[in-house]
Amino acid sequence: MKHDAHPLAPGSWLGLLGGGQLGRMFCMAAQSMGFKVCVLDPAADGPAASVADRHIQGDYLDKEKLRELGQLCAACTTEFENVPAQSLAFLREHCIVSPAPEAVAIAQDRIDEKAFAQRCGLEVAPYAPILGRADIDGLADESLFPGILKAARLGYDGKGQASVANRAELHDAFLQFGGVPCVLEKRMDLEHELSVVVARAFAGETVAYPVAENVHRGGILAVSAVPARIDPALALRATEATVRMAHTLEYVGVLCVEFFILADDTMLVNEMAPRPHNSGHYTIDACVTSQFEQQARVLAGWPLGGVQQHEPAVMLNLLGDLWFEGASQVAREPDWLQVVKHPRAKLHLYGKREARPGRKMGHVTVLGDSLDQAQGLVRRIEADLDRPVGAS
Ligand code: ADP
Ligand code: MG
Numbered sequence: 001m002k003h004d005a006h007p008l009a010p011g012s013w014l015g016l017l018g019g020g021q022l023g024r025m026f027c028m029a030a031q032s033m034g035f036k037v038c039v040l041d042p043a044a045d046g047p048a049a050s051v052a053d054r055h056i057q058g059d060y061l062d063k064e065k066l067r068e069l070g071q072l073c074a075a076c077t078t079e080f081e082n083v084p085a086q087s088l089a090f091l092r093e094h095c096i097v098s099p100a101p102e103a104v105a106i107a108q109d110r111i112d113e114k115a116f117a118q119r120c121g122l123e124v125a126p127y128a129p130i131l132g133r134a135d136i137d138g139l140a141d142e143s144l145f146p147g148i149l150k151a152a153r154l155g156y157d158g159k160g161q162a163s164v165a166n167r168a169e170l171h172d173a174f175l176q177f178g179g180v181p182c183v184l185e186k187r188m189d190l191e192h193e194l195s196v197v198v199a200r201a202f203a204g205e206t207v208a209y210p211v212a213e214n215v216h217r218g219g220i221l222a223v224s225a226v227p228a229r230i231d232p233a234l235a236l237r238a239t240e241a242t243v244r245m246a247h248t249l250e251y252v253g254v255l256c257v258e259f260f261i262l263a264d265d266t267m268l269v270n271e272m273a274p275r276p277h278n279s280g281h282y283t284i285d286a287c288v289t290s291q292f293e294q295q296a297r298v299l300a301g302w303p304l305g306g307v308q309q310h311e312p313a314v315m316l317n318l319l320g321d322l323w324f325e326g327a328s329q330v331a332r333e334p335d336w337l338q339v340v341k342h343p344r345a346k347l348h349l350y351g352k353r354e355a356r357p358g359r360k361m362g363h364v365t366v367l368g369d370s371l372d373q374a375q376g377l378v379r380r381i382e383a384d385l386d387r388p389v390g391a392s
Contacts, residue, residue: 005301007301008075011034012075013038014074014076015070016039017040017083018039021047021048021350023041023052026048037052037054040056042059042060056069061086061087070095075098076097076299078099081104086101099274109153110152114269120241123266123267123269125185126144129152130170130181130184133171133174144185145186147164147184148185150183158218159219162177164184188262192260193213193214194212194261195224197255197256197277197280198256199298202298204247204250205303207307208239210235211226211227211230212280212282213225221278223316223317223378224314225312226312231265234267238267253275255274255275258272258277279315282314285313286311288307288308289306310367313374314366315365316363316378318364321358325389344368345365345367366378
């Protein structure tokens with residue numbers, strides 16, 4: 001669908017629901033092309049609000065605030081999937097909205113998301129929806145244990161998940177989650193975790209970034225290396241699957257799909273994100289067009305930018321744990337010179353005021369002549385940042 005207002009001229013207002021680091025990097029990319037950005041975020045001084053041209057402080061469900069955003073902005077998007085789809089639907093009465101609320105709604109619910117992946121002809125890990133006690137008692141498939149119980153909605157960074165070895169543990173975990181709708185997923189032996197970021201424009205034109213190879217620690221993304229060191233045929237399968245999901249959804253915007261790869265090369269869809277993704281942060285420093293610039297281009301009805309990668313890149317997440325000495329509670333500022341002293345290491349900090357263990361505070365992208373070289377430097381930076389500040 002094309003909009004009469006497209007293409008938007010620089011100086012136009014773009015609106016953003018959500019105020020975290022993804023929003024911050026979107027603001028910076030959109031502003032560098034001359035757009036103005038207004039952020040709706042309940043927090044007083046979140047990462048995006050502190051760089052946005054305007055901040056409307058309020059709840060995502062507050063119709064007055066949504067109207068104010070929709071009337072100011074020519075087009076609006078979201079920076080995280082936990083923004084209620086109905087807020088996007090409401091905004092659509094006032095301005096251009098992408099992605100569509102219907103697409104966001106699917107990504108918001110693990111049960112719908114898995115069913116959607118299967119409708120696209122793709123495989124997912126064996127699972128069962130757990131909506132109530134009856135689903136636990138009636139669970140026929142013992143092979144789902146050991147498994148992971150995941151709340152169907154509102155999870156991120158491994159939150160809202162519990163490992164369960166048997167029916168009794170499943171029962172306890174379900175109660176602990178307050179009886180909300182969940183999925184029980186079989187714990188798989190993962191050979192690789194991959195992700196693919198694509199951007200799809202209003203007219204359907206689609207571009208795909210190189211495949212990222214991801215390492216998670218404790219359910220949180222730790223490192224992404226790109227391009228993934230995998231069989232090119234597997235990279236192609238993952239890319240085609242992501243493009244297929246985007247086309248089937250008639251998706252407009254930036255979309256990321258996470259995959260599990262098993263030892264026999266079976267490819268399972270894990271989940272999708274209707275927005276730029278942490279594993280795509282490397283695109284800022286390593287690609288012609290960052291995933292955030294791409295998000296702004298789509299919203300503005302501009303042509304998509306090139307997705308070519310200049311150099312192999314490894315991205316390291318900086319979690320709040322680094323702001324504490326060892327495992328202690330003693331706060332410190334990490335020694336950033338240990339990062340920026342390397343000319344091919346690029347530091348990104350999100351300006352979050354409070355560091356907490358497991359909280360994403362920033363990332364480093366290291367560029368290299370080869371992925372191995374970049375990985376080597378990432379290991380060194382990780383070790384240097386872990387050392388007590390002042391020690392050499
Ligand atoms: P989140 O929304 O928190 O990213 P995910 O479902 O992607 O939730 O889970 C986070 C990480 O936990 C995954 O990237 C993977 O490393 C691990 N994980 C999740 N589900 C499984 C599974 N079924 N088998 C093995 N590992 C899993
Ligand atoms: Mg995930």
